[in-house]
Amino acid sequence: MASSAAVAEISAPREARESVVVRFAGDSGDGMQLTGGQFTQATALAGNDLATFPDFPAEIRAPTGTTFGVSSFQINFGSRRIKTSGDAIDVLVAMNPAALKVELPNVREGGVIVADVGSFSERNIKRAGFAANPLEDKTLDAYRVVEIDVSALTMEAVKESGLGKKDALRCKNFWTLGLVYWMYGRDRKATVDWLNGKFAKRPDLAAANIAALNAGHAFGETAELDDMPSYSVAAAEIAPGQYRTVSGGEALAWGLVAGANKAGLEIMFGSYPITPASPLLHILSRLKQFGVVTFQAEDEIAAVCSAIGASFAGHLGITSSSGPGIALKGEAIGLAISTELPLVVVNSQRAGPSTGLPTKTEQSDLYQAVYGRNADAPLVVLASRSPSDCFETAVEAVRLATKYMTPVMLLTDGYIANAAEPWLIPDVDKIPPFNVTFRTDPEGFHPFVRDEKTLARNWAVPGTPGLEHRIGGIEKAYGSGHISYDAANHQKMTDTRKAKIDGIANDIPEQIPEQGESSGKIAVVGWGSTFGPIDRAVSNVRADGHAVSHIHLRHIWPMPRNLGALLANFDKVLVPEMNTGQLVTVLRAEYLVPAERVSKVSGQPFKIGEIEGAIRAHLEA
Amino acid sequence: MNVVPEQLTAKDFATDQEVRWCPGCGDYAILKALQRTMPEIGATPEKTVFVSGIGCAARFPYYMETYGFHTIHGRAPAFATGIKLSNPDLDIWVVGGDGDMLSIGGNHLLHALRRNVDLQILIFNNEIYGLTKGQYSPTSRIGTRSPSTPQGSVEAPVSAALFALGSGARFVARSVDTDQKHLPVMFKRAHAHRGASLLEIFQNCIVYNDGVFDGFKDPSVAADRQVRVEHGQPMIFGKEKNRGLRLRPGAFEFEAVTIGENGVTAEDIAIHDETNRVMATLLASMDPDTLPVALGVLYCNPAPTYETGVLSQAADVRAKSPNANLNKLLRSGYTWTV
Numbered sequence: 008m009a010s011s012a013a014v015a016e017i018s019a020p021r022e023a024r025e026s027v028v029v030r031f032a033g034d035s036g037d038g039m040q041l042t043g044g045q046f047t048q049a050t051a052l053a054g055n056d057l058a059t060f061p062d063f064p065a066e067i068r069a070p071t072g073t074t075f076g077v078s079s080f081q082i083n084f085g086s087r088r089i090k091t092s093g094d095a096i097d098v099l100v101a102m103n104p105a106a107l108k109v110e111l112p113n114v115r116e117g118g119v120i121v122a123d124v125g126s127f128s129e130r131n132i133k134r135a136g137f138a139a140n141p142l143e144d145k146t147l148d149a150y151r152v153v154e155i156d157v158s159a160l161t162m163e164a165v166k167e168s169g170l171g172k173k174d175a176l177r178c179k180n181f182w183t184l185g186l187v188y189w190m191y192g193r194d195r196k197a198t199v200d201w202l203n204g205k206f207a208k209r210p211d212l213a214a215a216n217i218a219a220l221n222a223g224h225a226f227g228e229t230a231e232l233d234d235m236p237s238y239s240v241a242a243a244e245i246a247p248g249q250y251r252t253v254s255g256g257e258a259l260a261w262g263l264v265a266g267a268n269k270a271g272l273e274i275m276f277g278s279y280p281i282t283p284a285s286p287l288l289h290i291l292s293r294l295k296q297f298g299v300v301t302f303q304a305e306d307e308i309a310a311v312c313s314a315i316g317a318s319f320a321g322h323l324g325i326t327s328s329s330g331p332g333i334a335l336k337g338e339a340i341g342l343a344i345s346t347e348l349p350l351v352v353v354n355s356q357r358a359g360p361s362t363g364l365p366t367k368t369e370q371s372d373l374y375q376a377v378y379g380r381n382a383d384a385p386l387v388v389l390a391s392r393s394p395s396d397c398f399e400t401a402v403e404a405v406r407l408a409t410k411y412m413t414p415v416m417l418l419t420d421g422y423i424a425n426a427a428e429p430w431l432i433p434d435v436d437k438i439p440p441f442n443v444t445f446r447t448d449p450e451g452f453h454p455f456v457r458d459e460k461t462l463a464r465n466w467a468v469p470g471t472p473g474l475e476h477r478i479g480g481i482e483k484a485y486g487s488g489h490i491s492y493d494a495a496n497h498q499k500m501t502d503t504r505k506a507k508i509d510g511i512a513n514d515i516p517e518q519i520p521e522q523g524e525s526s527g528k529i530a531v532v533g534w535g536s537t538f539g540p541i542d543r544a545v546s547n548v549r550a551d552g553h554a555v556s557h558i559h560l561r562h563i564w565p566m567p568r569n570l571g572a573l574l575a576n577f578d579k580v581l582v583p584e585m586n587t588g589q590l591v592t593v594l595r596a597e598y599l600v601p602a603e604r605v606s607k608v609s610g611q612p613f614k615i616g617e618i619e620g621a622i623r624a625h626l627e628a
Numbered sequence: 629m630n631v632v633p634e635q636l637t638a639k640d641f642a643t644d645q646e647v648r649w650c651p652g653c654g655d656y657a658i659l660k661a662l663q664r665t666m667p668e669i670g671a672t673p674e675k676t677v678f679v680s681g682i683g684c685a686a687r688f689p690y691y692m693e694t695y696g697f698h699t700i701h702g703r704a705p706a707f708a709t710g711i712k713l714s715n716p717d718l719d720i721w722v723v724g725g726d727g728d729m730l731s732i733g734g735n736h737l738l739h740a741l742r743r744n745v746d747l748q749i750l751i752f753n754n755e756i757y758g759l760t761k762g763q764y765s766p767t768s769r770i771g772t773r774s775p776s777t778p779q780g781s782v783e784a785p786v787s788a789a790l791f792a793l794g795s796g797a798r799f800v801a802r803s804v805d806t807d808q809k810h811l812p813v814m815f816k817r818a819h820a821h822r823g824a825s826l827l828e829i830f831q832n833c834i835v836y837n838d839g840v841f842d843g844f845k846d847p848s849v850a851a852d853r854q855v856r857v858e859h860g861q862p863m864i865f866g867k868e869k870n871r872g873l874r875l876r877p878g879a880f881e882f883e884a885v886t887i888g889e890n891g892v893t894a895e896d897i898a899i900h901d902e903t904n905r906v907m908a909t910l911l912a913s914m915d916p917d918t919l920p921v922a923l924g925v926l927y928c929n930p931a932p933t934y935e936t937g938v939l940s941q942a943a944d945v946r947a948k949s950p951n952a953n954l955n956k957l958l959r960s961g962y963t964w965t966v
Contacts, residue, residue: 297957434955477695478697
């Protein structure tokens with residue numbers, strides 16, 4: 008961190024930075040997520056790589072000025088590949104004392120704090136839990152503090168709009184955004200266009216917000232504040248092509264549509280609202296033009312049942328929820344396993360048992376996904392590693408569900424669902440199709456006659472003459488599918504269901520390390536959204552010459568066929584997970600490897616430093 | 629293999645599976661009546677789907693030579709909704725008992741009815757849990773002695789018909805398992821109704837609740853204890869066809885009167901209007917101790933079906949974007965080229 012950066016005007020030399028972490032924090036009504044989203048857009052347009060971390064309270068609108076009502080949005084962007092939302096904050100925009108109180112521990116020493124002093128009233132200071140005004144005592148000595156009365160300046164900027172005080176003050180976030188745009192030399196045009204579009208029916212609000220945005224920007228340009236930093240972050244070296252930003256929810260929805268398209272099927276999506284899974288319902292309900300029917304069911308159980316019914320009738324049944332909802336769906340998923348119908352179950356994991364922390368992230372549903380049903384009920388489990396990766400994972404989920412006539416559980420999490428990153432937009436036409444063939448020939452038809460290779464049964468849908476049949480959860484005779492209580496038949500059917508899922512290992516890629524060799528001292532094995540921090544941590548220790556490799560699983564069940572052999576090539580296997588060690592248990596059980604855990608269950612993503620520290624400790628041990 | 633002959637008969641709807649209900653179970657009569665009705669309503673095996681939950685009644689699909697899905701306890705209406713949304717051309721029958729549909733599945737039944745999904749929903753009500761060996765059910769009367777209520781149940785029972793009317797059902801009817809004349813008529817009416825049709829069938833569980841409906845089913849009392857309602861017809865009953873229902877003056881309830889007694893004339897007898905939900909509610913509310921049990925179509929008042937609404941919205945969206953292209957969608961909004 009440079010000691011100072013005096014700036015008079017925009018042409019002044021900016022401090023060059025490889026990457027920067029900015030966090031906007033304020034009341035949950037302050038529009039921080041919106042602000043962050045716009046900053047993300049402008050940053051992507053500027054050619055930086057980036058990753059975001061939206062973090063918001065579970066309350067819809069917590070009392071103003073309280074620490075539990077703080078909503079924040081963090082963005083890490085840079086001229087190099089960005090794989091995490093960043094460990095420590097370089098610039099914190101604190102809209103009130105509570106935001107400062109909550110986020111201060113995450114600010115890098117020497118980092119910049121932009122504080123809206125207009126909100127630092129005695130009442131707000133006290134409400135945030137500060138004994139005295141932190142701007143006036145020694146609390147912030149280790150940081151560079153930029154004190155601005157954003158509230159007053161915003162009021163001034165929008166006074167010509169004729170808005171009342173309350174509406175005028177709601178433009179504060181755009182004033183702040185304008186200032187931050189100036190700090191990083193960001194173009195305002197995309198945001199102006201967006202505001203004009205959003206408030207097409209309220210041009211006064213559009214004008215006021217644009218005025219605030221411009222005023223914030225002009226303030227940065229002219230304030231001549233000695234402590235007002237400005238930076239340049241060069242465009243990242245990125246593979247050529249057309250890009251957009253994408254959230255996990257979007258990529259997942261589009262991937263499911265792409266997958267269904269490749270299978271030649273229409274989608275019936277049955278779901279029940281739950282945080283953080285709801286975005287998928289919202290996005291898919293706007294994609295009817297692609298053959299998507301969405302059904303907001305009366306509960307989680309009806310949601311999954313409707314999807315299974317749809318699969319029985321020849322659609323691709325999809326359901327989505329978070330852990331507690333998946334728990335309710337368990338019995339029905341067992342029926343889909345028993346009747347061998349395709350089904351995609353998306354689990355946007357959240358933190359904690361029962362209701363837990365609905366808006367916080369965790370990856371603690373791995374046991375639930377792999378083992379969490381009554382009896383021997385195997386299914387396919389996949390995990391997405393990042394927002395854009397959701398697209399490919401979703402296509403893969405549809406492919407496996409339809410080819411093998413099986414439910415597939417796709418694990419994502421609250422972090423992935425809400426975070427956004429730039430995405431090299433794929434050409435959907437280049438994804439190989441995997442068209443489904445329904446059985447139509449009555450000759451020799453029985454519902455449980457199987458394909459010899461995949462062990463998948465016939466998919467014969469109602470409406471097809473001559474294939475009338477009955478299926479259900481009672482054990483079926485191998486082949487004919489008639490009810491059977493025969494002991495040997497149950498053994499055979501159980502073995503077959505297991506063999507079918509196990510056999511999928513032959514239809515998925517062998518595991519290769521993301522980074523590093525196929526043997527060495529430590530294999531750091533991860534899955535899901537820990538990809539970014541593990542990747543960076545491993546690259547840091549590798550830069551020091553250590554034989555550490557990063558192995559990241561997309562296929563959790565069945566596991567890649569070479570995984571056991573691959574892990575055996577390392578002295579140690581280290582598994583960082585946002586749970587108490589679930590993948591560790593599975594790896595130990597499957598491969599008898601002495602895998603060790605690196606556990607974090609705080610509802611917050613791993614920091615690079617935490618994983619790097621764990622690896623280094625094991626290198627020394 | 630099922631080769632469809634030109635003129636179908638009841639046999640064409642019977643599977644080769646051995647029926648495994650207790651000898652004497654009322655379900656046999658219902659199965660027989662339905663298999664007989666199917667050809668008469670022009671049903672075809674390939675377009676027909678039977679969906680059930682869990683319980684004795686829920687074994688029904690295995691015995692119908694149509695498509696069938698024996699699902700999980702209470703959830704049949706949810707499966708049926710998904711099937712209907714995927715293929716609205718299918719003719720879907722949902723079959724369950726009183727426990728399946730009104731206890732564990734009460735929620736799903738409520739929502740299928742109020743959404744008005746085009747389904748025929750048959751509740752085989754025997755006021756007892758059969759498959760789990762005789763516990764009291766949500767329709768059991770207060771005082772029902774069962775393995776789980778040895779001193780008698782203390783719970784007030786739910787009325788399937790009143791529940792359905794309260795849920796917003798547009799078709800509610802009642803019949804009796806053994807009535808091989810009336811039951812097919814009710815199947816036909818339920819089938820002809822577009823939207824959710826709720827048919828409650830009073831069914832006898834010979835093992836755990838034998839004779840529970842004898843108070844109005846037994847031939848010796850049936851004429852006096854039942855009133856068969858028909859749209860536009862006076863609600864007459866009794867061996868002599870001289871008894872009837874009339875609105876009690878000054879009250880919102882029916883009373884049973886005798887024509888020729890106390891100045892009551894034929895004109896005083898109420899005419900059934902099946903499109904009147906209040907009348908249906910009064911009929912379903914009649915206390916069986918003092919008034920006859922109303923059978924027949926209590927309520928029929930069609931409204932747009934759920935799947936029509938959902939699928940017409942989807943069709944509109946498709947019509948407006950005939951060239952929907954996923955590659956285009958992915959490239960909509962802000963993009964940039966590196």
